[in-house]
Amino acid sequence: MKIVDIRATTVTVPLQAPLRHANGCHWGRFVRTIVEVEADNGLIGLGEMGGGGESAEAVFRAMKGYLVGHDPARIEEMRFRIANPTASLYNNRTQVLAALEFACLDLIGQAWGVPVCEILGGRLRDHVPFASYCFFRYANPKTGVGEVRTIDQLLKYTHALKRSHGFTTHKLKAGVFHPDYELEVYKALAAEFPMDSLRFDPNGVWSTEQAIRFGQAIEGLRNDYLEDPVYGLHGMRRTREMVRVPLATNTVVVNFEQLSANVLNTAVDVILLDTTFWGGIRACVKAAGVCETFQLGVAVHSSGELGIQLASMLHMGAVLPNLSFAADAHYHHLVDDVIEGGPMQYVDGAIAVPSGPGLGVKLNRDKLAEYKELYARLGGYPYDQDPARPGWTPIVPNDRWADPFDARPVQIPY
Ligand SMILES: [Mg+2]
Numbered sequence: 001m002k003i004v005d006i007r008a009t010t011v012t013v014p015l016q017a018p019l020r021h022a023n024g025c026h027w028g029r030f031v032r033t034i035v036e037v038e039a040d041n042g043l044i045g046l047g048e049m050g051g052g053g054e055s056a057e058a059v060f061r062a063m064k065g066y067l068v069g070h071d072p073a074r075i076e077e078m079r080f081r082i083a084n085p086t087a088s089l090y091n092n093r094t095q096v097l098a099a100l101e102f103a104c105l106d107l108i109g110q111a112w113g114v115p116v117c118e119i120l121g122g123r124l125r126d127h128v129p130f131a132s133y134c135f136f137r138y139a140n141p142k143t144g145v146g147e148v149r150t151i152d153q154l155l156k157y158t159h160a161l162k163r164s165h166g167f168t169t170h171k172l173k174a175g176v177f178h179p180d181y182e183l184e185v186y187k188a189l190a191a192e193f194p195m196d197s198l199r200f201d202p203n204g205v206w207s208t209e210q211a212i213r214f215g216q217a218i219e220g221l222r223n224d225y226l227e228d229p230v231y232g233l234h235g236m237r238r239t240r241e242m243v244r245v246p247l248a249t250n251t252v253v254v255n256f257e258q259l260s261a262n263v264l265n266t267a268v269d270v271i272l273l274d275t276t277f278w279g280g281i282r283a284c285v286k287a288a289g290v291c292e293t294f295q296l297g298v299a300v301h302s303s304g305e306l307g308i309q310l311a312s313m314l315h316m317g318a319v320l321p322n323l324s325f326a327a328d329a330h331y332h333h334l335v336d337d338v339i340e341g342g343p344m345q346y347v348d349g350a351i352a353v354p355s356g357p358g359l360g361v362k363l364n365r366d367k368l369a370e371y372k373e374l375y376a377r378l379g380g381y382p383y384d385q386d387p388a389r390p391g392w393t394p395i396v397p398n399d400r401w402a403d404p405f406d407a408r409p410v411q412i413p414y
Helices: 056-069 075-083 092-114 150-164 178-193 208-217 233-242 257-264 280-294 305-320 365-378
Strands: 004-015 018-019 023-027 029-039 042-048 128-131 134-137 169-173 197-199 223-227 247-249 270-273 297-299 351-352
Touching: 004 056, 004 365, 023 270, 029 056, 042 092, 042 208, 042 257, 042 280, 042 305, 056 075, 056 092, 075 092, 092 197, 092 280, 092 305, 128 208, 134 150, 134 197, 134 270, 150 169, 150 178, 169 178, 178 197, 208 223, 208 233, 233 247, 233 351, 257 280, 270 280, 280 297, 280 305
Parallel strands: 134 169, 169 197, 197 223, 223 247, 247 270, 270 297
Antiparallel strands: 004 029, 018 023, 018 134, 029 042, 128 351
């Protein structure tokens, strides 16, 4: 098999409501780049990357110069050709490599007639469990509904997610409001769902002392872990010395150098593996092997996925023996997807690992055209800005919190 073409299409797919986070907001939609790698036998492998637009599409076009004529089964060769670690000082292509790796694995799986997880060592499970992943949200500007700001709103929303999807693990994305307020919210969540597991993620915006204060205050709860309370391995290590809750990260251990540093001088207990940030599914499987050896925990990180990336997460989740936590996905916040058959469904808090050859998902061309068109109309959005707080700059550690009593609706083009 030889690669004959690489195409990239930027799409934007609406969310049920804008999702607030420590650095700003997802302004009511995700922007993603859908990658198609075509082989000389007519097969098309699918990849996906976060963000998009003219520059992202141009990067993938440029990869044709490197990869046309290349055998998609030679994935290690591709890694060194386009993302050589020393050349990466000049061209940071880890995420590009990841999208192309998904597509090459998809091609190989289709050519061999097996799902990607069977290439990666074989599935250990048919379903991957997920967490509810609750956000503070602005109301949908079109409908006026969906706001999550108060404790009452969050509990109602979590109950609705649990009813419809069956989640028994709840993650709260935080770092938006003052930590004292968010502590109240998290304790209320724990009291409302005493049999469920919990995790909390303020995206690294606290001081180490604040992280210790919060961590100690939640010690009695059913915590899976406290995720990125502070930004940096040393702050995590200092927090870990003082807090009896496992710490997790998707920010300060995202490559093998950082993983080795964390093994030699442990700062983080649970490594959240992201198939994009690590440069592909195979890199994550390798990292999970290191974690297995040193008995660190692993879980699946979500960087905001459509169905192709979700498939990469499911195939990874299927083959990790040491996946002892529910995975994260933003997926259920989306209103639609670009894959055939519509969005994948949660049953009892889990999603079935696709069983078709390759990644097991196909593009719905009508949906791709529809959301390409929506991107052409709306363009990108500033992920690191809050639509309700123009001119606001979050600092690290942050002390410029949003006001939990501020109920103003936001105007966002939808
Ligand atoms: Mg995180």
